Amino acid sequence: MAVQAVPVGDAEKPPGEKPGSSGNGKRRIPGQGRWAALFIAPTLVLLAVVILYPIISAIVMSLQQDAGLDPATGLFVEGGFAGLNNYTQWLLQQCAAVGGGTVPCAPGSLGAQFWSATGITFFFTIVTVALETVFGFWMALIMARAFKGRGILRGAVLVPWAIPTAVTAKLWFFIFAFNGVANNLFNTTILWTGSEWPARFAIIIADVWKTTPFMALLILAGLQMIPGDVYEAAKVDGASAWQRFVHITLPLVKPALIVAILFRVLDAMRMYDLPAILTGGANGTTTLSILVVEQIRQGFNSAAALSTITFIIIFLVAFIFIKFLGANVAADSTSGGKAKIK
Template sequence: MADTKIPPGPATGEADRAAGSRSPVIGRPSRGRATSGSGRMAALLVSPTLLVLTIVVLYPTVMALQESLHGTKGLDPKTGFISDTEPFVGLKNYADIFGAAGDRFWNAFWNTTFFTVVTVGLETVIGVAMALIMHKAFSGRALVRAGILIPWAVPTAISGLLWRWIFNSNGVANALIGHQILWTTEGFHAKVAVIIAEVWKTAPFIGLLVLAGLQVIGKEVYEAARIDGASAPRQFWHITLPLVKPALLVAMLFRCMDALRMFDLPYILVGARKNSVETLSMLAQSEASNVRFGPASAYAVLLFLYVFLVALAFVRLLGADLVGDSDTAKPRRKHRRTPFSRRSEVTA
């Protein structure tokens, strides 16, 4: 009986091709090589931003730090000659700030801190209220949104001149309250004038960011809460506020950094060298206008450190909410909805 050989058919060829497709392909780039390529592309795309930050932020900061270690031109007490260059004095400018010029520095420091805490607190409350109003659906909503956002679009210098006219001795503010108050002079009323003008101008900024956070909340979340019997205050406390918290914290962080550098509004509204409203930025500008660039740079460096420490503490304490981690956001939403869903489960 003869042996018969079966020639390889199409099925055998397909199996060989399938086996070949499962085998590693020679010349295919590895994952590590692709990652390094994407890393180089990311560095290339980020490099213009880093270059701009280096020119605008890093270089002026280093130059200010270097300038703060030098004194002013003039008579050299050691030699008795007039010096054309700024002598190197080391940390003497910082020692003078906390020593001989300590009273003025601490007054400006506490004014800056007071304005930051009060204005940011009021702007947060008013901004959230503005966002809730702008988020509601009613006729004329576009006009209301435009009216709320107009103060934020007005330049600060124009806003200072406007409020200076309002707080004039014969201005609108005194006409409304029926008393003669000199708002733009020394005293606590000068602080009140600066706070009112600052809150009027920058509260819409927080309202705009909170409005963006409100618009990403689904309507079904509120419908489920209403079905579970949640009242409007409980919906705001357990749904609205937790879900807009990341946007609100970012807005507060930017406003804190901006308020710590407050200069133009109190300078235009009240004036320079007023102990009631003088801030650290105004103090640095006052020294620079008197051609004392070394002490002015020292004040600027201290202000930079103050702003940096506040921002760092803000991010460290509330970093998870600022980053907006998606892994932690889902359990939080589920946890926030349990007080309303628990009632429906008990009823069932």
């Protein structure tokens, strides 16, 4: 019965005979609708509880003022309705002033760091994803060839990705320490985690090292969807290796590539553990996620506003990808391959 209910969704006559039917078509259709609703309901309730409720709750919270101190008793009192104050605090960098009103957030307050955090988050996203795509493609092309030890190579390539990010970050933390491997190896005295650009490069290097294998595997899966006879036909027609790459490999791997890039972009935009452990957010490496976590300790409601802003930013980026770049995540009729990628 449950198996039969799967293709339900509209009132069209089901094609073909159903075994074990309990009546004729007219009675079965409304009955099926009820069953369908019953089967889908738990999923919908679950989605509502784990997705819808938190989003709404976060938005409601973000409209509340954080608790303030009652000067007479020295105890916290509820902040009350804040309107959009929590949002303007971030977007316009206006912090509360003594006796009401606002002043521009001073350096050293979290409110002053929103735009720099947004900027650095996009910077990390663009640079790391670009590098990972190039290196990942290259690795995938190598892995796609048939040669001895290909299985071992594929396994080995995966190692950096299999290591938890927190462990990776700690490893690179020691590598980039002043007396660490990096400085000893190149005989330099760079303060990797103590000055701006080295700190950023350190994070980019560590992130690319860790997630290029992920890119490579997703692209490899796309490459393997391309049938070999297409290449053979191109060879017979006299196409060069470069032409085969540009006119066959690239267009055919594009759907998988876009999805891979989308995954990485969304992942990079919520980057937290790597900079948090490697630099603690110092030297202009505070990403949006780090800012959210720091704000949580200073006031939940402001943090809720910041999470909502972050959510909207990431949502927009995903939207642009799907709408304009044609990232086909849901794997509908066009290709079964992308479903396998997941």
